[in-house]
Structures are given as structure tokens and as C-alpha cells.
Amino acid sequence: MTSTKPSSGAQTKPAESAPAAALHVGTSDPRALILNNLRQSGIFVALVVIVALFAFLTDGLSLSPGNITNIVLQYSYILVLAIGMVIVIIGGHIDLSVGSVVALTGAVSAVVVIRQGQPWWVGVLAAVAVGLAVGAWHGFWVAYVGIPAFIVTLAGMLLFRGLTLRVLDNISLSPFPAEYNKIAAGFLNGLIGGDGYDAFTLLIGAIAVAGYVVSCFRTRVARIRYQQPVESFALFVARMALVGAVVMWFAWQLAHARGLPIVLIILAALVLVYGLLTRRTVFGRQVYAIGGNLSAAMLSGVKVKTVNFWIFVNMGFLSAIAGIIFSSRSNGAQPAAGNMFELDAIAAAFIGGAAVTGGVGTVVGAMVGGLIMAVMSNGMQLMGVDQSLQSVVKGLVLLVAVAFDVYNKRRLGASR
């Protein structure tokens, strides 16, 4: 196909540059768009419904500035874990040990900082080193010895919980110095003033929106240059406006509470980096290939062992980040820290559309899945729902989400 085809309609004029064309070409067949993204868009719709439901049930309390800040602080470490977990799950594995690793890394950090009086950053480095070592341990057994990850990480769950108790001598350590505590409990606030709100938070929100729009537009231009289908310009603008409005509203709410939480910056950076890592790097692609069809990946020259090893090293790294955030937020290390975190992270990945058999899933999906869990737990807490019932509801949501996934797959299979 040549790029200089004489076009009768307003499709592509030959002399036009791609950026100019980006302003008007494209189709917006909503049916095709929805069908193509059913798995993804379904989860966004679910999140919106759940947010609206709890806003209604709590008389808007769940959307108040203070509560939104709380959700971010309370669930950020689960979301960090969910990033690593979704990659593990895409690769066709599972990691049951992350709760114990969160506890161990937090404990090591606490021992270094509190008991030995080292500066806060030494504790952070120590925690990361321990996380990487744990990941390498798991990766070794899974990738090079060939033991199923379920077993390896089940053993790791016991092993690293035991080591946590050892490191802490069975007692809690607290408090951390103020600098360490700021990582997860701190805010960037009042840097450039504002009256009754924090202008800095709004500025960061605006920069984020601008960055998002620019990158989306550049993608659009590139796709047109490569003669790929794009959505219509009106739809593009609408999408940008919607995302922009949600982000700015979110920033507005934060600005009216305590400002921009530092963990949110960490989380946003991780989502950005890992979103690109999974979609745009050779490593990320190979993870999908391994999870989708192990034999085919092997026969395509993918170094399956190496990739599997690094999947777990990465999980260890993110567990350490989560461990640092959690210990910072709880301002100390407890022997029982991180209990059941692995299940929340796994649930987030699956609710977010990851396939039980591997090969399918996205970081963004896992984030939305994690947010669904977070909004639900938080909303039920606000309503004073009994702990037992909360657990029942969460369990049912996970089950329904995966059942939807299985149903969806069967539907796709039947239409073959």
C-alpha cells in the first residue's frame, strides 16, 4: 500500500502531515471499541459502579477529601504488591510469600534504623537488598530447579515469616525516626502556597494530565503515520477530557485535605514504569509469551529460565518497597505484619482481568482491581460493617470476577 493513494473523502489527504491528520481522521465505532476492550472496560465500569454505590451508601463520606487521602495511604502497599503479582501471574506463576516478605523487609529495616541507629536511607537499602535476595531465592527454585511457584512460595511464606520472628526477636520495634516515617505518612504540602487548598498538589495534577494528553497525542500521531486505525478526534478529545477531569477532581480533593501524599508519587512512578515495562520491553513481552504458551515461547528462543528468574526477583523488589511503605506507615515493625497481603494482591490481579492460566493481564487492570478492593473495604469500614461480613463480600467479589473471566473466555472460544 502506498501512502499517496488518491482519496476522495476526507480520509487522508496525501500531502498532509501526520500531526495535522491526527486532528480529524479516525473512526469511532463505539460497538467495536467496547467489544475490543470488554475485559478492560468492564473492570472500569465495575470500579465506577462501586465508587458510586459507596458514595451513595455513605452519604458522600467515602468521597470526602479526608477519606480519599486515607484510601491512598491505606492501600498503596497492596497496589505496589499487585504490580509485581500481576507480572508473576501473567508469567503463569503465583507468589504466596509476599506478605511474609513485606514483614521481613520491614523488620530488617527497623532493626537497622531503630536498633542500630543508622540513617533512614540505610534501612531502605537494607530492605531492598533483602527483597532482591528473597526474589532471587524464589527465582532460583522456580526457574532453575523447576519447582512449581505455588510450592516454592508457600515454603517461602513460612520460611520468611519465621525469619521475621528471628530478626525481631519476637517483639515489635518502634518508632522510626521522622524522616523514615515521612515516606508513607508524609505529604508534600504548601510548597507554593494556596488558600485553604494546596496549590502544589493541583499543579502536579495538571502536569500529570498534560503529560498524559501529550503522550496520547504522540501515540495517535505515530499510529497514523504507520497507517493504523485510530479513534475519531472527537472521541479522543472526550477521552482526554474525561481522564483530565477525574485526575483534577482527585487532585482537588487531595489538595483540600493534607496535600499530595509521598506514597502516591511513588505509586504513580511505579505504575508508569511497570506499565511501560510490561507492554513495551522485550522482557515484558516475553513474560506474556511464557504465560500464553510456554512451549511455543521456548521454541521461539525465549530464555524461559532467565525470564522466570527475573520475574521473581522483581516481585521481591516490589515486596521490599511495599515493606518499606508499610513499616513507615505503621511506624515500626511487627512480627505479624503483612499477614494475608498476598491474598489481597492476588485478588487485585485477578479482579483486574489477569487469567488464572497466565498470559493475560495488565498492570493498569491490577491497579483498578486493587482499587475496587480498596474502595469496598474502606466503604464497608465507614459504614461500620462487621469484619466478618467484609470478608464474605470480598470473597464473593473475587469469585464473581474470575467467573466472569472464565465465562468471557468460553464465549470467545465458542465463537471460533
Added chain:
Amino acid sequence: MGDNILEMRRITKTFPGVAALQDVSLAVARGEIHAICGENGAGKSTLMKVLSGVYPAGSYEGEILLDGKPVDFRGIRDSEGHGIVIIHQELALVPYLSIAENIFLGNERRGRSGLIDWNRTNADAAELLASVGLHENPVTPVVQLGVGKQQLVEIAKALSKRVKLLILDEPTAALNDLDSAHLLNLMRRLREQGITCIMISHKLNEITSIADSTTVLRDGRTVERLDMRAGEVTQDRIIRGMVGRDLDSFYPDRVSTPGEEVLRIEDWTVRHPTQDRLVVDGASLDVRAGEVVGIAGLMGAGRTELAMSVFGRSYGRDITGRLYMHGREVKARSVAEAIGNGIAYATEDRKRFGLNLIDNIRSNVSSAGLRKLARFGWVHDNEETRVAEASRRDMNIKAPSVMSVVGKLSGGNQQKVVLSKWLFTDPDVLILDEPTRGIDVGAKFEIYTIINRLVADGKAVIIISSELPELLGMCDRIYTLSAGRITGVVPVGEATQEKLMELMAKDKEPAR
């Protein structure tokens, strides 16, 4: 014809788009060993599945008479109730259960209380084992037995069901000479006890030595029924029946201009990954630029194993031998190294080993050559789309876009995705394992045209195929493989199906 235990009359079985069996008739006399032979895909296994009720009554046309009475089998249990037992090529034993438990699986020896009577189970099993000449303790787990002994356990299991008609699908394909001889002797003993056997086999020497009569199938039709008792029917006679047809003329023409040697292997030997036997035994072959070389062999001859072991040692263990690319010895110890050395291998089972069915065309096309699209580990995804689009156009892959999921494509289009994937790695030699299996005629022609185009561009191609006409229509030279050994290499001008079949069925050559 006297006393026939079984008659199948005018059986027709169609699958969507394909007639697997057309008007096939089979008559088996009581107490005989009846062989069924034909090329791969001739319809032998389908016929046996009809007989054993795997394809239930109503899903085929025609009638089955057992002891002169019409029968309709609704499933395997139904046919087993009538004394028909089939032993498949892939043995259906549970590895970690004992011999006795396997024999009586689904047919357990129970005491009055309803619980399993282990004494009777093991005693009865011991008796059955003695009757098949297997001297093993019935409580031994099946996993500890070799394939030959497992085969005997299967037969003991069949005997426990009071079998009247025993069907053996390629019983000796996985056995060594000694076990094969033992099995054939057992079949003779069963015949003396009045059990009728139907045996599907590619090994013509076994058929001529043991069968009382032979039915030859070809392209889903009965060709002839040969009486073997007089001993006048030779292997050549059977081969003539199996292949007797003209070479189809739908192979595109190609001018052959072989150039420099691209790939050569010498004395290539591969051991089975778990069993103690050689799967490839001292094979040597070479292929030149602009040349298509075929590898012909019967099922179990080691064709795929040879190809995969060359392709980065992705099959087998204790691989020895030398591999040369462009005259220089190379060590391709991993698939990545093999690809780096310019070797590509498109597997015979594209769904299990070739494609990520849940991902799109683009990811599949780029999967083997992804590094070429990446800088510092970052994939240039628009460039990737362009490459995939180019493949979709050049290969005529029928799909709405390169983001279509591969699992939804037809077999022919999936195969084109596989070829695109390997062409993107820019290989010097392509090994195509059953490149047209499960593909309709039109797509086959397209694949052949693509192969010819590649060869014209100076690539070397090795085709492994069970369809001899395909090899004769596409190749310049054809190697024959039998039991892991190269038994011959025939220039296509001198090759006939009969000649190839003879070489493919050739047993290990006696020591010279």
C-alpha cells in the same frame, strides 16, 4: 466368506469439510489376525474409533455386524460390553497405580461389602499376567515398567474384560526388537485361544509374518482385502495398494538451482529424554541454498525428534554429532543460539508448540525476532505493527487486523503466522515439520507457493511430511528415516512412493 466375527459395511464418516471415511467395508474372520494398513491419514484410526464407539452410532453412516447381528455402540463401554477392546498407541495406564489396579480400573473386583477385595484383585491379576507372559508382581506400580511391559499390561486388562475382538493400534511402534517379537508371539498365542485380533501397523514385515489377512485403506476408502495365508503377498504388493494413485498436480512449478551447502549434520545421535533408547541413530544429512530437501518416515521414525534436536537441542538428551552451517561447525546449544545461527523450525503442532493462541498476530509474528525490533530492551511497537502488517499482506493472512487473536484464525492462516514469525528471524535454513497438516487444499497451495518463493530467494528448506505426494511434489531430494536411521536419500527424479515406502519400512540393516 464363512464365519465372520465382524463386518463393517459401507461406513462413511465425515468431519466438517472432510470425508474421513467413504464407503469403507471391513470383514474380519473369527479367530484370525487381521491387519489394516494405509498411509498416515488413510482413515485407519477413524475406522477403529467408529468400531469401538468413540464415534457413537448415528455420527456415521453404514452398519456394523458383530457375530452377524447389527450393533449400535454408543460409547466405549458399550463396545467393551460386546467384547471389543481397543488398545491405543498412546497407552492409557495410570502411572502411579499398580499393575493390578490398572487392570481392574473401572471394573474393580469387589467383595460382598462393596469394598475392593484386594486378595482377589491381585490373585486374578497374577493369573492374567501369567497368560500374557509378564513376570511381574501385580502390586508393582506401572511407572516402573518399560513400554513393552506396559503394552502387555494393557493386553492383560483387555483379557480381563473377556475380550473377543482385540484391536491394537500400532502396537510395536514404540517397542524395541525384542519386545516386538515377544508381543507378536503373544498375539499368535491369543489366536490359538480363539481371540480375534485387528492390528493397525506401519511395519509391513510384521504384517507379512503374522497377519492372516490384510485390508488396505487409502484416502478414506477400502482398496482391497488380501489373503495372506498362502504367503504369496509380499511387502511390495501391500505398498502398491497403499500408494497406488497419481501424484496430484497441485504443486507449483519451481526451477531448481541448488547453490552452496547451508546446513549439514554428521553422525547425529539423540537419546530419548526419559527412556533408554536411541531416537535418532547416527543420522547425516545436508541441504543447500535454493534447495528443498524432504525427510520421509513413518510415525515414530524420529523425524520430529531429529529436527528438534538440531534446533537448539530442544528435544532429547546425550546429543552427539556435528552440526555445520555454511561449512563451519557450530554449536547450537539453545534455541536462541540456533536462531542466531540462522536455523528456524516450524513445529508440526502449531497450536501446542508454535503459537501463543491467546495473543494477537503481531505478538506472534515478532516473538522469535523481537530483539530486532528493540533498542536497549525497548520494543518499537509501531515498527512491530509495520512488520506484522507486511507479513499479513505478503502471506495473505486473512484477518481483520494484526491485533486479531491468533486462536480465532483458521489452520491455514495460523500456519502463515508461524511462517511469518520464522521469516522475520531471517533464517538461512527453515525446517518445516508437517507444514500443511490440517490445512485445506487452497491454503496448502499458498504455503507451497511461499516455500518456492523462499527457495528462489536462496533459502534452504527442509520439509518433514507424512504425505509422500507432498514430498515428491516439493522436494529436490528426499531422505528416508526408519527407526532413527537414515535409510536412504533419493533424488526426486528417481523417487516413487513405492521406493520411498520401502526405504521407510526398512528395518535396521543387518550388520555388514
